[in-house]
Amino acid sequence: DAGITQSPRHKVTETGTPVTLRCHQTENHRYMYWYRQDPGHGLRLIHYSYGVKDTDKGEVSDGYSVSRSKTEDFLLTLESATSSQTSVYFCAIQLAGKVNEQFFGPGTRLTVL
């Protein structure tokens, strides 16, 4: 399973509150990604990281920030959650040397009321 865990797995929060989702990997992969998945939109890239403290924006980065202070953890933060951020969030890692093969975590279902 490429040693990827996501926490929490489920969260319900209120509009305006900050939320941090954690992605943890145990295999020292360089590239990590955060996606959101919504009905009718498939998976959309929020942010990605190509190393410690090296991150870049994806196609739907507004309202999200990320941090990667160590190789194994990639954090996604919603500074002030909105109902439009209700979604399932997936973290992924890229397998070394395989640019097309991303391995996904189990997902976090976030509901913003």
Place this chain on the structure above:
Amino acid sequence: GESVGLHLPTLSVQEGDNSIINCAYSNSASDYFIWYKQESGKGPQFIIDIRSNMDKRQGQRVTVLLNKTVKHLSLQIAATQPGDSAVYFCAENKFSGGSNYKLTFGKGTLLTVNP
């Protein structure tokens, strides 16, 4: 907007039949095209990829065809099994600088295999 999309949102087949899932793309600059499978309650799983300068690639029970003339990608699954029931996503991968690539996913096709 998205450059990768799907012709049909659902596909139902009988067990043992062959399945064909189609995808249209608009970005001719993509370097790779990929198929992912997502089972209910799980994250997507890589199935097979094809480089943009290839027409066909075969894997175990799966074949991906790329028609650059009409910008069409398909996934063929031979002898479809109940375990193949899932949502299938086509995706494109494009080099974005340095050693970075970015995946862009289509919306998905739900494949249902009937016993």
